[in-house]
Amino acid sequence: MVQVGTSTVKRGMAEMQKGGVIMDVVNAEQAKIAEAAGAVAVMALERVPADIRAAGGVARMADPTIIEEVMNAVSIPVMAKARIGHFVEARILESLGVDYIDESEVLTPADEVYHINKHEFTVPFVCGARNLGEALRRIGEGAS
Secondary structure, X not given: OOOOOOHHHHHXXXXXXXXXXXXXEOOHHHHHHHHHOOOOEEEXXXXXXXXXXXXXXXXXXXXXXXXXXXXXXXXXXXXXXXXXXXXXXHHHHHHHOOOEEEEEOOOOOOOOOOOOOXXXXXXXXXXXXXXXXXXXXXXXXXXX
């Protein structure tokens, strides 16, 4: 049987970050600096997604080795991005042990229509939204 996290726990974890700064980092050294500066969490990235797309590439989930290095370097929560609709990227991030997954609109979407069913995961998801309707859809899918 697959274990899933409860909505109460997922939303409670997200609530703890409310009002704090989450810094984008591309290596362990930047993560340590962010933690020392008071960040409540870090977002582990391989490169800035806009730079990847500008160079004509596909912005994907960060390399797992970068994520692991960042997780080993800091004691604050580590977040990582998965492409919209990419269930496998999200499962990889969950197995790595990240604290949050961001199903991110800044990465190249894997699916233009369907988002990940976040209820099927133990790790909480955070998501961006451009309006109230999108926000309510993401919450309905299980976003924290």
